[in-house]
Amino acid sequence: MTKFLLLCLSAFYLYAASSSETLFNGNCVTCHTPSDAAAAPTSVEMQKTYKKAFATKEKFVEFMATWVGKPDAKTALMPEAVTKYGVMPELGLDQATLKEIASFLYDAPLGK
Numbered sequence: 498m499t500k501f502l503l504l505c506l507s508a509f510y511l512y513a514a515s516s517s518e519t520l521f522n523g524n525c526v527t528c529h530t531p532s533d534a535a536a537a538p539t540s541v542e543m544q545k546t547y548k549k550a551f552a553t554k555e556k557f558v559e560f561m562a563t564w565v566g567k568p569d570a571k572t573a574l575m576p577e578a579v580t581k582y583g584v585m586p587e588l589g590l591d592q593a594t595l596k597e598i599a600s601f602l603y604d605a606p607l608g609k
C-alpha cells in the first residue's frame with residue numbers, strides 16, 4: 498500500500514512539472530520560440546529581461562502573469578519589442594494558468 502501511494506505521489510510530481518511546460522508549449526511557444534525572434538521576442542530574451550528586472554521569483558511571476566493577462570504597451574519591460582512587433586494580443590487565459598506558465602519561464606533552463 499505504501500509503495501502504491503509513493504508511486505502515485507511521484508507520478509503526480511512528474512505530471513505537475515511537465516504540465517506547466519505543456520501550458521507554455523500550447524499557448525506561447527508559437528510566437529515565443531527559444532531562438533527565432535521572427536514574430537516576438539524569444540523565451541530566452543524574456544527570461545533574461547524579467548530576471549534582471551525582478552529580484553525574486555515571486556515578483557517575476559506576479560508581474561508577468563498580470564502583464565500577459567492584459568498586455569499594455571505602457572508597462573511593457575521590452576518597449577523595443579512593442580515597437581518592432583506591435584503589442585502582444587490578449588489571450589484570455591486565467592491568472593492561475595498564467596502564474597504556472599510564468600513560474601515555468603522562471604525555472605526553465607532556457608538558453609543553456
Ligand code: HEC
Pocket residue numbers: 521524525526527528529536537538543561564565568570572573574575576578579582583584585586588590598599
Ligand atoms: C500571437 C503571438 C503571441 C503569443 C501566442 C504570445 N505572445 Fe507574448 N508577445 C508577443 C509579442 C509580439 C510580444 C512583443 C511585444 C510586446 O511586448 O507586447 C510579446 C511579449 C511578451 C512578453 C514581454 C512583455 C514585456 O514586458 O515587454 C512576455 C512576458 C510575454 N510575451 C509572455 C507570453 C506568454 C507567457 C505567452 C503564453 C501564455 C505569450 N506571451 C503568448 C506575441 C505573442
